[in-house]
Amino acid sequence: xxxxxxxxxxSHCGSPQHRATPRRRPCRQLSTMSxxxxxxxxxxxxxTILDVAxxxxxxxxxxxxxxxxxxxxxxxxxxxRKIELIAEQLxxxxxxxxxxxxxxxxxxxxxxxxxxxxxxxxxxxxxxxxRVAEDDFVTFVASSDYKPEKLLSIIEIMSRRHVAxxxxxxxxxxxxxxxxxxxxGIPTVAVLRDPRHAELxxxxxxxxKGVRALVEHVLxxxxxxxxxxxxxxxxxxxxxxxxxxxxxxxxxxxxxCQFDVIEADAYHVEExxxxxxxxxxxxxxxxxxxxxxxxxxxxxxxxxxAAGIACPDEISVTxxxxxxxxxxxxxxxxxxxxxxxxxxxxGAELLLDLIENGHAPTRHVLFSSHVVVRGSTGxxxxxxxxxxxxxxxxxxxxxxxxxxxRPP
Amino acid sequence: xxxxxxxxxxSHCGSPQHRATPRRRPCRQLSTMSxxxxxxxxxxxxxTILDVAxxxxxxxxxxxxxxxxxxxxxxxxxxxRKIELIAEQLxxxxxxxxxxxxxxxxxxxxxxxxxxxxxxxxxxxxxxxxRVAEDDFVTFVASSDYKPEKLLSIIEIMSRRHVAxxxxxxxxxxxxxxxxxxxxGIPTVAVLRDPRHAELxxxxxxxxKGVRALVEHVLxxxxxxxxxxxxxxxxxxxxxxxxxxxxxxxxxxxxxCQFDVIEADAYHVEExxxxxxxxxxxxxxxxxxxxxxxxxxxxxxxxxxAAGIACPDEISVTxxxxxxxxxxxxxxxxxxxxxxxxxxxxGAELLLDLIENGHAPTRHVLFSSHVVVRGSTGxxxxxxxxxxxxxxxxxxxxxxxxxxxRPP
DNA sequence: CTGAAAGCGCTAACAT
DNA sequence: ATGTTAGCGCTTTCAG
Numbered sequence: 001x002x003x004x005x006x007x008x009x010x011s012h013c014g015s016p017q018h019r020a021t022p023r024r025r026p027c028r029q030l031s032t033m034s035x036x037x038x039x040x041x042x043x044x045x046x047x048t049i050l051d052v053a054x055x056x057x058x059x060x061x062x063x064x065x066x067x068x069x070x071x072x073x074x075x076x077x078x079x080x081r082k083i084e085l086i087a088e089q090l091x092x093x094x095x096x097x098x099x100x101x102x103x104x105x106x107x108x109x110x111x112x113x114x115x116x117x118x119x120x121x122x123x124x125x126x127x128x129x130x131r132v133a134e135d136d137f138v139t140f141v142a143s144s145d146y147k148p149e150k151l152l153s154i155i156e157i158m159s160r161r162h163v164a165x166x167x168x169x170x171x172x173x174x175x176x177x178x179x180x181x182x183x184x185g186i187p188t189v190a191v192l193r194d195p196r197h198a199e200l201x202x203x204x205x206x207x208x209k210g211v212r213a214l215v216e217h218v219l220x221x222x223x224x225x226x227x228x229x230x231x232x233x234x235x236x237x238x239x240x241x242x243x244x245x246x247x248x249x250x251x252x253x254x255x256x257c258q259f260d261v262i263e264a265d266a267y268h269v270e271e272x273x274x275x276x277x278x279x280x281x282x283x284x285x286x287x288x289x290x291x292x293x294x295x296x297x298x299x300x301x302x303x304x305x306a307a308g309i310a311c312p313d314e315i316s317v318t319x320x321x322x323x324x325x326x327x328x329x330x331x332x333x334x335x336x337x338x339x340x341x342x343x344x345x346x347g348a349e350l351l352l353d354l355i356e357n358g359h360a361p362t363r364h365v366l367f368s369s370h371v372v373v374r375g376s377t378g379x380x381x382x383x384x385x386x387x388x389x390x391x392x393x394x395x396x397x398x399x400x401x402x403x404x405x406r407p408p
Numbered sequence: 409x410x411x412x413x414x415x416x417x418x419s420h421c422g423s424p425q426h427r428a429t430p431r432r433r434p435c436r437q438l439s440t441m442s443x444x445x446x447x448x449x450x451x452x453x454x455x456t457i458l459d460v461a462x463x464x465x466x467x468x469x470x471x472x473x474x475x476x477x478x479x480x481x482x483x484x485x486x487x488x489r490k491i492e493l494i495a496e497q498l499x500x501x502x503x504x505x506x507x508x509x510x511x512x513x514x515x516x517x518x519x520x521x522x523x524x525x526x527x528x529x530x531x532x533x534x535x536x537x538x539r540v541a542e543d544d545f546v547t548f549v550a551s552s553d554y555k556p557e558k559l560l561s562i563i564e565i566m567s568r569r570h571v572a573x574x575x576x577x578x579x580x581x582x583x584x585x586x587x588x589x590x591x592x593g594i595p596t597v598a599v600l601r602d603p604r605h606a607e608l609x610x611x612x613x614x615x616x617k618g619v620r621a622l623v624e625h626v627l628x629x630x631x632x633x634x635x636x637x638x639x640x641x642x643x644x645x646x647x648x649x650x651x652x653x654x655x656x657x658x659x660x661x662x663x664x665c666q667f668d669v670i671e672a673d674a675y676h677v678e679e680x681x682x683x684x685x686x687x688x689x690x691x692x693x694x695x696x697x698x699x700x701x702x703x704x705x706x707x708x709x710x711x712x713x714a715a716g717i718a719c720p721d722e723i724s725v726t727x728x729x730x731x732x733x734x735x736x737x738x739x740x741x742x743x744x745x746x747x748x749x750x751x752x753x754x755g756a757e758l759l760l761d762l763i764e765n766g767h768a769p770t771r772h773v774l775f776s777s778h779v780v781v782r783g784s785t786g787x788x789x790x791x792x793x794x795x796x797x798x799x800x801x802x803x804x805x806x807x808x809x810x811x812x813x814r815p816p
Numbered sequence: 817c818t819g820a821a822a823g824c825g826c827t828a829a830c831a832t
Numbered sequence: 833a834t835g836t837t838a839g840c841g842c843t844t845t846c847a848g
Contacts, residue, residue, distance in 0.1 A: 097514070099827075160503070328733075
């Protein structure tokens with residue numbers, strides 16, 4: 001069975017090439033912005049509704065009505081069928097550009113996330129795109145790159161293009177970008193990050209409850225020195241999860257507990273690694289780390305492994321989001337499982353409501369997450385790491401950790 | 409340091425709601441397709457070029473020229489500056505819909521992948537989107553869902569919307585969708601999947617060489633019973649990688665070697681798991697598995713672990729693409745590292761070339777991959793799995809594996 | 817250097 | 833039930 005079907009073993013015959021000088025756009029106007037030039041010479045001549053009308057021997061408006069579901073009852077049944085037939089055999093399809101200009105409706109929606117590559121956002125975009133496609137919307141996608149100015153610019157660009165609505169996963173708390181959406185009159189749904197704007201619908205996870213459950217989980221395991229690595233606090237998710245952490249600590253009524261919070265500068269693996277390295281170097285004082293998200297947690301795991309600190313035997317770690325593969329790491333990561341694709345489809349659903357019913361009430365959908373216990377959390381060790389012979393600077397204790405550690 | 413900054417511990421106050429009856433689109437025309445209705449009542453009244461012209465006391469055409477870099481030298485310098493100033497203080501920005509209708513250029517490109525959620529494609533889309541955004545293009549994104557008809561429909565929709573170009577990662581070999589792109593006159597770049605169309609530019613990985621290197625790697629480790637799990641052979645990548653496998657087997661001049669090929673039905677983890685379960689049940693005869701991609705390989709690892717078969721002690725496994733986290737699995741997956749984001753940015757580069765220079769030659773960029781050796785491959789065991797007491801049906805040998813195993 | 821006028825392709829009053 | 837007309841906002845001949 002070494003051979004299979006009739007296969008042609010073509011070898012790839014391409015030749016590698018690279019641009020010598022990357023093209024740069026010429027510097028532009030201030031507020032105006034033009035459509036990039038494309039020098040396509042020979043496109044197919046399109047069949048217009050005029051052609052259809054001519055062949056049917058009727059006026060364009062008749063053809064237009066016949067082809068338009070909303071007006072087709074104003075036309076005799078036979079005429080409708082005749083025109084539809086002609087349209088089909090001519091291969092007519094309406095030019096959305098003209099339709100849009102006339103009707104002020106483009107049939108497009110915009111999806112904005114902080115980072116398209118993040119495995120958290122990809123399924124959300126995918127699900128939202130699928131949902132709006134069912135209603136014949138096409139999707140602009142852009143990435144804010146975690147930059148507020150970029151988000152503003154994206155919203156302006158999309159607004160100029162008359163998107164019917166926007167689904168945004170990039171809002172900060174009290175984000176001016178959210179105000180901009182409202183000012184521009186664009187139906188907007190916030191997902192994951194809720195700007196806390198009364199007039200904006202949102203779809204979010206119940207992060208507060210989720211993180212509180214994580215705290216309870218590690219408390220149950222006997223941990224008493226617990227650190228929480230939060231994301232930059234401009235994001236609502238960061239607020240909510242921190243609130244959950246604080247609530248969890250209160251639950252503990254913990255006289256003998258030590259809780260600390262460390263603020264990360266970013267959301268990715270490298271940042272988690274950087275922070276954990278620093279903490280290790282400064283003398284490790286905790287037995288459990290709750291991380292804002294899985295990526296930071298994975299970075300923490302990497303740093304622990306590099307330092308020869310055993311997880312979960314010496315230190316427990318948790319993440320949030322339960323990204324793909326988190327269950328297959330070593331150790332498998334304990335995490336908060338979120339609604340994944342459902343967030344995207346539900347966001348799309350709210351958005352379509354808003355679009356199709358101009359005065360739909362704003363709604364706030366809150367999905368609950370649940371703790372997925374895996375191998376990265378275990379019983380608290382009898383002695384914390386620093387009491388052993390490992391940490392170089394174990395003596396230095398007091399202000400060992402800064403709220404916002406800087407790169408060296 | 410348990411408290412941090414002045415935080416407001418807002419608790420989330422949304423209420424969960426779900427649509428009772430999902431809205432379905434009414435059944436549509438055959439070839440015509442209309443723009444979805446959006447009942448937005450009150451958008452901001454836009455500032456048009458007429459307003460600018462009026463305030464400047466000139467004709468619209470003058471204003472148009474003054475604001476258009478390509479025609480602004482036909483206007484006196486003072487006039488240009490005056491109009492630009494007025495445009496800015498009025499907050500004018502051109503309506504791309506009107507511009508597009510007039511010029512037949514939309515400043516949009518389309519990006520199509522088989523699956524938006526796949527961690528392989530997300531970075532490619534992200535990188536391409538970033539690159540084309542530099543040239544002021546906005547991006548339509550859609551997913552073909554591995555369905556040829558869906559791909560055709562996406563291309564038609566995007567064509568109707570006058571995209572300036574298309575980057576497609578969904579082509580099969582000799583894909584009619586590729587012909588469609590050409591017939592429609594859309595500048596198109598194929599990425600990852602090369603339809604083998606002489607007139608289409610492409611950006612791909614040198615999969616053949618890569619997989620051959622993987623074969624060499626496991627041969628070097630002493631493996632003599634090697635299976636390759638291929639993807640459905642409609643995809644060019646599947647052809648190329650299989651060719652690499654075949655080439656590797658020939659290199660072996662291997663009288664005592666056994667090579668087999670198994671065709672998967674899909675690309676995801678579950679499929680890898682299903683196949684490996686089946687192979688285990690049928691009596692395992694191999695010591696090394698090369699998998700078409702990481703997801704299948706991960707599935708295989710899951711099944712092996714579930715069956716209590718040790719990797720790499722008993723069986724070695726490899727993947728392709730080196731997705732994020734592959735190095736953190738247990739065992740860490742040996743894989744082929746690909747160019748990742750570079751594929752997307754290079755694809756965008758070629759596309760922009762095609763768009764801006766109508767008669768740019770078609771180019772084929774081939775990136776090379778390299779083997780990343782990790783823990784999932786190890787020396788061949790002295791005795792293969794089936795010779796021990798593990799396999800239930802170890803006796804059945806001959807046609808144990810079908811080319812296309814079906815679900816039970 | 818600037819104005820006049822036409823028209824991209826379509827839809828939606830307003831007629832009949 | 834169909835035809836007439838106007839115009840969405842912009843660019844681009846063609847005149848002057």
